Amino acid sequence: QDATKGTVNVVGFSGVFADNYQKFIIDAFKAKYPGIEVTYQQSKNSAETLALLTLQRADPKVDVALIDVSVAIKANKEELFTKLDAAKVPNLADQPEWARIDGDRSVAFSQDNLAILYNTDKVKTPPTSWADLVDPQYKGKIAAKLSDTRGVILLPILTRLKGGDYKNSVDPGIEFLKQIAPSVSTFEPAPDCYAVVQSGEVDLSICWNGRAQYLHDTQGGKIGVALPKEGSIGQTNTIGLVEGSKNKEAAELFVNYALSAEAQATFAEKSFYGPVNTKVSLTEPVAARIYGTKEAQAAQSSLDWNFVADKYSAWIQRINREVIAAN
Amino acid sequence: MDAKLARFAFALLITLLYLFLLAPIIVVLVISFDTRQYLAFPPESLSFGSYAKVFANVKFISAFWRSLGIGLFVGLVSIFAGLLLSLALSRHDFRGKGAINFLILAPFLVPHIVLAVGVMLVLGPLGLLDSYSGIFLAHLGITTPYTVRTITMSLMAVDRRIEEAARVHGASPAMVLWRITLPLVRPGLIAGAVIAFLISFDEATISLFIVSVKSSTLPTEIYHYLEYSTDPQIAALSVILILISVGVVVVVERLIGLRKAL
Amino acid sequence: MAAVRHSSSDGSSHRGMLLLLLLPGLLALLTTFLLPLIWLVRASFASSAVAALKGGDWTLESYRTVLYDPFYWKVAWNTLYLGVNVAIFAVALSYPIALFLARTKSRWRGVLTALAVAPLLTSSVVRTYGWMVILGDRGVINAALQSSGLTDGVIRLTNNYFGATVALVEILMPYAILAMLSGFGRLNTQFEEAAALLGANRFRVFTRIILPLSLPGVLTAALLVFVLAISSFVTPRLMGGGRVFVIGTEVYNEATVTLNWPLAAALSVLLLVLFGSVILIYQRAMRALET
Amino acid sequence: MADHHLEIDNLVKTYPGALKPSVDRVSLSLPRGEMLALLGPSGCGKTTILRMIAGLIPVTAGEIRLDGRGISAIPVHKRNMGMVFQAYALFPHMTVAENIGFGLEMRGVGKAERTERVLKALDLVKLSGYGERRVSQLSGGQQQRAAIARSLVIEPALLLFDEPLSNLDAKLRDEMRDEIRDIQNRTGVTSIFVTHDQDEALSMADRLAVMSEGRLEQIGTPRQIFDRPRTDFVASFIGAGSFLTGTVVAPGRADVPGLGILHFTGDVPAGGKARFLVRPHRFVLGEGVNAFSGVVEHVVYRGQILTIAVRAGDHRLQADLPTHAATLPAKGDRVTLSVAPDDVTLVGEAA
């Protein structure tokens, strides 16, 4: 089998991500390997991707999946992804340890940081700290979707802020959230955490950096992004080679490219997703837009995703019950 | 005097209630002419820009055609299955009729979100998620009860003696169906098809569970669009769809009357 | 009347014919309604999402979760409470409209009927956005109140239980109106005239004649609205600002966020049980009304 | 029952948007205790008059007086009228007793007295023991009696019936007629009975008011209406008969062209034209004062009577003959029909 020929079917995130991924990763890959066709199928969300992979397990039609780390870990429990062979995917060597999940079944390739968005018309002094969320001037003017990955990432951040360790207990984080809760206008910002800032419905919103930066650039700067000085944690996207892929060789080439410093650097510059590959070095302006100030960059941390995946549902339940329902 | 006052008060009450009922639609209508990129009231300045954007939105347009196609096909098949069922139920006596009647009524009562989970679980292993056949099947299940109802109503309105007259005067059973029964229940068939179409065309809940990018319908496309943005485009699209639906409803009302249809 | 009951006499072909008539429709209902329900129940006994799809490894875990977790009791209670509130208000607000439509001889009756059900044809998601614009902190009502000087601060009308209730009431009113219109069969102006002749003034005609005679329609409408309200999820989620926890939102969350399909299925079954009991009560009530 | 009577004075009703009045200057008056039948073809305005009396629709012009007092300003629920509707309009959600007691309840009559009066009313209409039944558990005839009881129990100033018998079958209708007449006799309540059935009107009412296209054609006792119809319309609407037009040649004698001399009783000056009516029953077979012979063209056997049509001269005479006569004519027979001058009805002078 000629590895440089064939088709790679990729399933991944939709929307702007898909546009950028097509443009900056897939097209570049195809320029390198003209013999390989790459199709990109958009999926509504990672849960749906997981459902798709589960249903196709006997006869996979998908070769490569881009998927949230927490969902990836679920998928790995069902052995939906295959362990990558370091010989076939040499760029694995450049990934940090935390990024090589479940024995290289899933590998992190980018991170989208949680940030505080603000409406530039109404907020003249941007917040600088997660603690600003309890500032009384924002009472009733915050949008915070907490009952998903956002909450799951915010909990360790706030726990650390209070001097705790999420692996011991997230109680400090929960307590912090309880302080923020009365200021929250909506826990279900509609349509999403960006638009409510854009429209001025709220002043602040806890949201993802990448898309906010993109909206800041394209929508007249109404949305400002504050990356708190205490640092953030990225919502981690992983890539995985589907177990039983019928185009394994070509797919391995694609995964290898996706993990390359070149690919990740380009994607970081164009879409402000934090790169994972240790060889990538970002220019200062790009780094600032992904991680914030130098101080924030230094404070940036990552999670033990296997641990978090295990707690995922429980944490969301705690947020729902102790923070939202009690509010 | 007293009676006049009472009548005025009642008219006022009805007006207010209508206002309440139509409030969100009125708001959507007004907003559809706004020029800002988000939904707010009142509009800053008015234009038809959003309508132009809707017609230029490739996703909406292609989802529209897809929904139209699925809706038409669902309507067609649904009246076919509905007609046969109605004929069996209204023209024959047999054991298990009660059970079948219940089975037809039941989908009215089961919440779509519950059905959606089940449909997803059934279609998944069959490889029918995110496929036309999948949506078609799912929609067929929720529309057939409606078509059975409208067609049964029409059938019941047909005087059995007219069919008997045809038989006595020499028409075989097939001829009676073709020449007498079908023409007479035509309003019910059309109404059934229209209702099935509208339901399919509007259905979001179940579709959201089984549809993805490939087979997205207009309602799921709207839902996903709304996940990331709310701008006057969505208001404009809604207004367009309301106009289409109202047009269709007027046709149904003309044909058989709404009350019987729903 | 008797003639209607005469069934086909052509004996031999009868059975085959019947089968032919029944088959396509039943097949459709089987695959798209009955099977999904059975699968749903099956999934509620599965140990994981994958098991829900593949089968095997049955457990009562999901039911244990639902039954032993006070949170779900709270959710069930919230759901009932929302359903009852929405049913009461939707029916109360729809009743005058339905009565008006049932009795008016106006030329506009057709148009007014169409207007009353037109909202039915508008995506409830879009209508929910309409309500957000109306009830929002900077929405129509708050703006009007403030500019008229009645209030100076923002009145929180949405992102809470109130907002969810208002939007659901409006969204379900067309169903209530339709159900009442078809349930008002016994209303007949002759009864009202007879009552007036016997000395009943307008008020008494209403309370003693119109109201009792329209009760079956009201009950049907209440049932329908209740059933639709307790299974709704988009509106409570969006209008409730995430604060309204009902079975519908939980099913959606478990099915699409945490991917706990067995739990989603178990919650759905709980909803079905709730449904079944309400429908039983309704049937009792109708029977009581009829005799 | 209260002591009063009803006067209707130049009553007019033009429905909104209608081109011509549905009731056109109708005047009549009812002595207390009388039962009047309002008779006429469909659409002639009978129901409209009844509804104006009841107050269900406003009058366009004219006046309705009860005991000399105008009642136009009194709203329906204070008029104290009893009305029996065509489909009875019994309240389906109440028992028979509740239906009957409704009017009393509205008048604030206490429970004890109400129960007593309802029982008496049930007794009056022979429904004792049916009080606790649901309306749907009554037969058509019983429903009617319940409707009458409901109207009577309030001791109405007037009892109005709008074709209460028209949806009963023939047998029950006959029984109900007697029953209504009987109840009306016993209670003495002044009543107006609307019908388009002449047989019903003739057999039930003290007087008949015959209407046509909104106008009152004639009012009188059944015999007056039947034997002395004042117009062609009344003559032909009430019963069949043969119309003859002739020139009066001498007092009590007219020359009917194409038939011969007709002897009649009545004052029409000689030289005038007059219109006559002979009821089929008034003809007898055989010679007599007015004897006309001709060929039997048509024979219909109807059990008690044989209806024949005889071509006599230019006329076709219709006669009802009792079937117990020794020999009955058959089609094609030549027969002679005669009619006594007293049995020739003078309908009016012809133009």
Next chain:
Amino acid sequence: MADHHLEIDNLVKTYPGALKPSVDRVSLSLPRGEMLALLGPSGCGKTTILRMIAGLIPVTAGEIRLDGRGISAIPVHKRNMGMVFQAYALFPHMTVAENIGFGLEMRGVGKAERTERVLKALDLVKLSGYGERRVSQLSGGQQQRAAIARSLVIEPALLLFDEPLSNLDAKLRDEMRDEIRDIQNRTGVTSIFVTHDQDEALSMADRLAVMSEGRLEQIGTPRQIFDRPRTDFVASFIGAGSFLTGTVVAPGRADVPGLGILHFTGDVPAGGKARFLVRPHRFVLGEGVNAFSGVVEHVVYRGQILTIAVRAGDHRLQADLPTHAATLPAKGDRVTLSVAPDDVTLVGEAA
């Protein structure tokens, strides 16, 4: 028309699930060209018989023969029957001509011949020029004629009518009777006419078959049925009358307890009990052979006749008196009624 006649032999119909038969061993036969009226109260099985003849429902037992050949195995659409339904059952989505042509079309008759025969049928029922109308544009009477034409055009073996007149008003009903009889006479088609109206049956049919509870009570000419009813049921179903039961004391003389001696014509041996019927019309006012005097209890004026009820001894006699008599009795009057022995109907011997 084809040359045939109909025989019904011990016909039984028990509906599935029914406890007793709706039609119980009915036998009768029709000579060709005859019009038979099937008469009886509601639910007696008239329609059921008609539907079995048409083949719309299977027979439970017994046989139906046409020209001597059993037809039970022939399906409806091949039986070649004409049927006129109660509400006509015209096809509402077709024109009058299409309705009439339907049977021919089903028989594969070509378009040209069909058009011609439809035109002839339209002519026959006096609807020429109405062919292109929609059914809804016809009056009730015209609809009926169209329905008859639709049945006649296929030259049916039998023409069946199921109460076609029962939802017309009195005036139209009379006209339609004549019309149907006329068309039947002209075409000579053997017909069965179902009705529960005795007047209709008596005036239209050649013979009457009176049914009760699924059984055939009596079959005969109108006069036979009216004047010689074989059972109480027939006697009371067809026309009113006073029943008298007495012991025959001598030939032609019976002693009716509580009344006196009744003279009659008929052979009943002395000592036997017999049951008699006197039709109201047969009584005359005044002395005669059978004279009974009593007090008038009830008077109903009906235009041509006055119906009175007279209490004579233990009996209540009902009499119809012509209203042209010089003086008419009033309630409370003492009168003498008499009836000729010939007019006393012997219904049967009593138990």
